[in-house]
Amino acid sequence: MPDYDVVVIGGGIGGLSAAALCQKAGMKTLVLEQSNRIGGCCSTYEAEGFHFDVGASVVEVTRAFDELFKRLEMPRERYIPLIPVDPIYDYCDNTRGVRFAYPTSVEDTARVIAEFSPEDAKAFLKFAEDYTPKIKGLVDNFFYAPSLGFMDTVRLIAKYPQMVSVLPMFVTTHQKIVARYFKNADVLASMAFQSFYAGLPPDMCAGLYAIVGLLEHEGIYYPEGGMIRIPAGIRQAFEDLGGETRFDARVVRVMVEGRRAVGVELWDGTQITARNVVGAINAKKLYEDMIGREHIPWHVWRGVRSLVLSMPCPMIYLGIDYEPPLNAHHTLTLTDPRIMNDYWSDYYLKGKLYVKDGRVEVMGLISWASKIDPSLAPPGKHVLTHMGLAPYNLAGNDWDRYKERYIDEAIATIERYIIPDLSKHVVYRDMATPKDLERMLLHPGGAVYGIQTDLSHMAVFRPANRSKCIKNLYLAGASTHPGGGVPAVVAGGIITGGLVVKDNA
Amino acid sequence: MKRRTKAMITLGAAGGLVAWLAVSTEPSDWRYAKLLLTQLPKMPFRYFV
Ligand SMILES: Cc1cc2nc3c(=O)[nH]c(=O)nc-3n(C[C@H](O)[C@H](O)[C@H](O)COP(=O)(O)OP(=O)(O)OC[C@H]3O[C@@H](n4cnc5c(N)ncnc54)[C@H](O)[C@@H]3O)c2cc1C
Numbered sequence: 001m002p003d004y005d006v007v008v009i010g011g012g013i014g015g016l017s018a019a020a021l022c023q024k025a026g027m028k029t030l031v032l033e034q035s036n037r038i039g040g041c042c043s044t045y046e047a048e049g050f051h052f053d054v055g056a057s058v059v060e061v062t063r064a065f066d067e068l069f070k071r072l073e074m075p076r077e078r079y080i081p082l083i084p085v086d087p088i089y090d091y092c093d094n095t096r097g098v099r100f101a102y103p104t105s106v107e108d109t110a111r112v113i114a115e116f117s118p119e120d121a122k123a124f125l126k127f128a129e130d131y132t133p134k135i136k137g138l139v140d141n142f143f144y145a146p147s148l149g150f151m152d153t154v155r156l157i158a159k160y161p162q163m164v165s166v167l168p169m170f171v172t173t174h175q176k177i178v179a180r181y182f183k184n185a186d187v188l189a190s191m192a193f194q195s196f197y198a199g200l201p202p203d204m205c206a207g208l209y210a211i212v213g214l215l216e217h218e219g220i221y222y223p224e225g226g227m228i229r230i231p232a233g234i235r236q237a238f239e240d241l242g243g244e245t246r247f248d249a250r251v252v253r254v255m256v257e258g259r260r261a262v263g264v265e266l267w268d269g270t271q272i273t274a275r276n277v278v279g280a281i282n283a284k285k286l287y288e289d290m291i292g293r294e295h296i297p298w299h300v301w302r303g304v305r306s307l308v309l310s311m312p313c314p315m316i317y318l319g320i321d322y323e324p325p326l327n328a329h330h331t332l333t334l335t336d337p338r339i340m341n342d343y344w345s346d347y348y349l350k351g352k353l354y355v356k357d358g359r360v361e362v363m364g365l366i367s368w369a370s371k372i373d374p375s376l377a378p379p380g381k382h383v384l385t386h387m388g389l390a391p392y393n394l395a396g397n398d399w400d401r402y403k404e405r406y407i408d409e410a411i412a413t414i415e416r417y418i419i420p421d422l423s424k425h426v427v428y429r430d431m432a433t434p435k436d437l438e439r440m441l442l443h444p445g446g447a448v449y450g451i452q453t454d455l456s457h458m459a460v461f462r463p464a465n466r467s468k469c470i471k472n473l474y475l476a477g478a479s480t481h482p483g484g485g486v487p488a489v490v491a492g493g494i495i496t497g498g499l500v501v502k503d504n505a
Numbered sequence: 506m507k508r509r510t511k512a513m514i515t516l517g518a519a520g521g522l523v524a525w526l527a528v529s530t531e532p533s534d535w536r537y538a539k540l541l542l543t544q545l546p547k548m549p550f551r552y553f554v
Contacts, residue, residue, distance in 0.1 A: 456547065
């Protein structure tokens with residue numbers, strides 16, 4: 001008799017969500033996490049009294065958490081207390097004297113825009129009017145529906161016929177949609193950069209992602225105690241239901257017998273048998289390294305080999321000895337969409353860092369988590385994290401050698417555009433380079449969202465939540481449908497958990 | 506109509522379409538189109554993953 005009904009590889013958000021649902025259905029479930037911390041890239045670590053979020057710094061579409069806890073019949077608020085974050089973003093460019101913040105309310109945001117571009121304020125209201133109804137239907141339907149084959153797409157359209165009006169958003173670009181509405185360069189930039197949340201520049205990103213700039217106006221949230229509270233809350237719920245989590249348990253192989261998953265093997269040779277295996281790690285790595293060519297038909301193998309990894313995001317962690325002159329949880333400098341697009345082709349794909357006026361500029365998003373939750377830093381001190389964009393392989397250099405210089409360059413960039421004198425207040429500094437993220441989380445290429453999120457890797461073309469070639473093998477996490485980002489990964493976990501339970505009923 | 510004539514008409518129409526697309530498409534669309542075109546042959550295989 002197998003040791004477990006379900007073994008889940010990976011204690012990130014995706015694995016935990018699927019595991020909790022399996023356990024809720026009475027299946028004996030084990031989560032195996034290779035590190036000694038829960039949550040993967042949605043986590044928090046402590047250093048010298050500062051608590052830094054490893055990757056994810058905020059969440060939106062928290063309905064996904066509510067949906068998960070509704071299915072678990074447990075109160076979400078008790079397990080994951082969320083604090084609303086308002087304003088959503090502060091945009092700041094001291095070199096041009098530009099600064100404005102977008103509040104959660106759509107009307108208030110229009111008022112902010114009206115102060116410098118009345119025409120764009122009207123366009124923002126029109127944008128909201130056109131897309132808000134589409135968003136709700138899309139999130140409530142597309143998010144939780146399996147996408148295993150074309151029949152699922154047909155079923156989705158039958159259930160939600162308005163989906164037809166959303167389909168053109170898949171074939172146009174993010175840039176084209178926002179450029180239809182906005183003319184002012186700063187407003188346009190403020191609506192375009194969210195394409196990087198899908199891991200692509202605005203002119204290469206599916207138009208669908210243009211709605212992110214609106215989704216944020218449904219409210220963005222930060223969990224009490226740091227981002228780790230989200231996976232810790234799901235884990236708590238899972239364990240309250242009787243589930244088991246094991247740390248320092250790196251899986252090296254999925255045991256397959258006759259195209260059927262029968263368990264996993266750990267780094268120390270331990271074998272754990274299970275009726276079902278859920279791989280909640282990078283799908284490409286799962287198929288290529290843990291299952292292997294010998295168990296996969298040639299056409300599937302070709303598909304696996306063709307999957308493109310998503311971009312990496314270097315993270316900088318700063319402990320500072322004063323309250324920084326920031327206005328919001330998130331602050332960033334506005335960058336012309338043309339520069340964002342050129343950055344991709346002229347720098348990122350060539351392994352280079354962005355250079356302006358002869359010096360490296362490290363553009364990115366600053367998160368000030370201790371503004372929302374002061375307990376994350378010692379009294380009088382604060383934590384800042386900076387999420388940037390940079391290639392996995394640096395042309396002519398190596399991340400381990402370049403790391404300290406990159407932090408200096410990032411601090412210098414922040415000083416120029418946002419926080420003068422920042423360097424004088426830094427009392428702790430560290431960084432997770434793409435290589436570090438790969439080593440820490442075993443993400444190949446340091447990929448943020450597992451697999452790239454362009455049209456050719458979406459829905460039926462994204463690795464399926466139920467394996468199509470290995471029986472009893474399921475996938476969860478950012479590499480599967482519906483994709484990356486904490487709420488989407490929770491939704492994917494709901495799909496996967498649902499499939500396991502249904503197939504074993 | 507001869508096969509050769511048919512082929513010439515088809516080729517002409519396709520060429521006209523490509524020329525029209527080239528003139529009417531903004532440079533940004535080309536990059537997205539290129540991304541999708543390079544991925545297109547891989548999509549049937551991805552469908553089975
Ligand atoms: C820098 C960065 C910033 C981000 N910012 C945001 C944000 O602000 N908001 C947002 O919504 N999303 C954000 N995201 C995306 C979001 O965090 C992820 O999409 C989501 O957390 C992924 O969850 P997951 O379960 O798929 O994978 P992961 O979080 O990667 O979890 C996978 C887990 O599996 C473990 N593992 C790997 N290999 C093995 C193995 N062989 N055996 C056992 N365990 C293994 C890893 O240690 C890890 O804990 C960000 C991501 C990054 C990297």
